[in-house]
Amino acid sequence: MSKATMRAVGVIPSKKEICLVEHAAPQIAGAYDIKVKSLDVGICGTDKEICAFFYGSPPHGSEYLVLGHESLGQVVEVGSGVSVFQPGDLVVPSVRRPCPHHHCLPCQRGFQDFCFTGDFTERGIKMTHGFMTDYYVEEEQYLTLVPPELRDVGVLVEPLTVAEKGLAQVWQIQERLPWAAPEGAEGGRGAGRRAVVLGAGPVGILGAMALLANGFETYVYSRSKAPNAKSELVDSIGAKYLSSLTTSVEELAERIGAIDLVYEAMGVARVAFDVLRVLGTNGIFVFTGIPIPNPPIGIDADNIMRNVVLKNQAVVGTVNADRPAFQAAIRDLGTFLYRWPEALHALITGRHRIDSYKDVLLGDKTGIKNVIAFD
Numbered sequence: 001m002s003k004a005t006m007r008a009v010g011v012i013p014s015k016k017e018i019c020l021v022e023h024a025a026p027q028i029a030g031a032y033d034i035k036v037k038s039l040d041v042g043i044c045g046t047d048k049e050i051c052a053f054f055y056g057s058p059p060h061g062s063e064y065l066v067l068g069h070e071s072l073g074q075v076v077e078v079g080s081g082v083s084v085f086q087p088g089d090l091v092v093p094s095v096r097r098p099c100p101h102h103h104c105l106p107c108q109r110g111f112q113d114f115c116f117t118g119d120f121t122e123r124g125i126k127m128t129h130g131f132m133t134d135y136y137v138e139e140e141q142y143l144t145l146v147p148p149e150l151r152d153v154g155v156l157v158e159p160l161t162v163a164e165k166g167l168a169q170v171w172q173i174q175e176r177l178p179w180a181a182p183e184g185a186e187g188g189r190g191a192g193r194r195a196v197v198l199g200a201g202p203v204g205i206l207g208a209m210a211l212l213a214n215g216f217e218t219y220v221y222s223r224s225k226a227p228n229a230k231s232e233l234v235d236s237i238g239a240k241y242l243s244s245l246t247t248s249v250e251e252l253a254e255r256i257g258a259i260d261l262v263y264e265a266m267g268v269a270r271v272a273f274d275v276l277r278v279l280g281t282n283g284i285f286v287f288t289g290i291p292i293p294n295p296p297i298g299i300d301a302d303n304i305m306r307n308v309v310l311k312n313q314a315v316v317g318t319v320n321a322d323r324p325a326f327q328a329a330i331r332d333l334g335t336f337l338y339r340w341p342e343a344l345h346a347l348i349t350g351r352h353r354i355d356s357y358k359d360v361l362l363g364d365k366t367g368i369k370n371v372i373a374f375d
């Protein structure tokens with residue numbers, strides 16, 4: 001391989017191929033560019049769905065898309081205008097980049113996670129190369145500094161931002177309940193409240209950690225029967241794992257009592273709408289899961305609608321994350337590392353070399369979070 005190229009995992013949608021490509025080595029071009037060496041790149045369902053060709057599109061003029069949107073990297077070179085970062089710093093990049101339209105105020109103001117034109121790009125997903133490669137260049141504004149003590153777990157920042165943005169929405173919406181615990185309240189803003197997380201994948205477990213850290217009594221409702229590695233991890237942090245195979249939604253509701261918050265991280269509509277039926281009074285339901293296309297299902301719509309109205313419920317969806325969510329994720333990951341060091345490390349169940357990309361992306365590797373390690 002020549003010096004001007006490097007290894008990257010590429011997806012070629014037109015040929016339905018996934019392969020190692022010789023990707024042009026990136027160079028700093030602008031004053032605010034930063035060259036980053038990849039350390040860890042996490043793999044999630046989105047990558048697997050791109051590899052199944054459900055979505056994922058290469059940049060204009062490229063046959064392939066470089067995969068990877070969950071990155072922890074190290075700065076190796078900075079442009080002349082960069083003031084915040086220096087070589088050696090650990091960084092995490094965000095994923096979504098703004099659309100070009102001047103009338104899209106969210107994008108103009110740095111809130112591309114709320115872009116309404118749909119013409120945004122996403123690194124490793126939509127029309128911009130990702131981070132599953134030795135080096136990448138990124139603008140300073142899209143990177144967030146990670147403290148060195150998070151070196152081993154920093155790759156979890158991006159999946160944790162899902163919960164951080166979700167929780168930010170929860171706090172904003174629940175300002176309609178002025179008697180509830182305010183920011184900075186003893187025991188956390190969730191103290192005395194009950195939360196249910198749907199799904200015990202990385203998004204769900206990191207969400208459960210965030211809810212516990214905010215003082216919620218937290219339950220995780222997922223599929224596999226307990227005991228299993230995920231249920232043990234969930235129970236070890238002080239949440240309670242319940243399997244949908246052994247506990248019905250009615251039993252779940254009876255066991256918990258009034259459910260103040262549901263954080264959905266499962267991507268299964270049938271289960272989600274079943275649980276929406278038992279959301280408590282003044283409760284909030286946060287959808288994060290992205291279901292793969294399935295035939296339509298029947299839901300208890302009259303009952304759900306009646307509850308949403310008569311119980312003042314709020315239902316909100318959330319996608320992607322803004323800078324404050326990245327900052328909150330980095331701060332909270334430090335808290336998790338202090339409170340649950342073993343559990344946090346146990347979330348990363350496999351570190352693999354780039355040559356194993358096919359096994360990791362297409363094989364039946366189990367575990368919670370698999371990572372491609374570059375150093």
Ligand SMILES: NC(=O)c1ccc[n+]([C@@H]2O[C@H](COP(=O)([O-])OP(=O)(O)OC[C@H]3O[C@@H](n4cnc5c(N)ncnc54)[C@H](OP(=O)(O)O)[C@@H]3O)[C@@H](O)[C@H]2O)c1
Nearest residue numbers: 199200201202203222223224265266267288289290319320
């Ligand atoms: N909104 C966003 O910005 C955003 C960002 C990233 C991901 N997501 C979405 O978040 C969701 C979770 O992501 P993830 O990476 O944590 O996924 P994951 O690793 O696939 O985990 C999904 C979890 O849901 C459980 N589950 C699946 N089907 C079930 C069923 N029928 N009944 C009960 N439980 C079931 C699984 O149980 P088992 O453990 O038994 O398999 C697993 O624990 C996905 O839908 C993903 O697309 C959204």
Ligand SMILES: [Zn+2]
Nearest residue numbers: 044045046070
């Ligand atoms: Zn992901």
Ligand SMILES: [Zn+2]
Nearest residue numbers: 099104107115
């Ligand atoms: Zn936009």
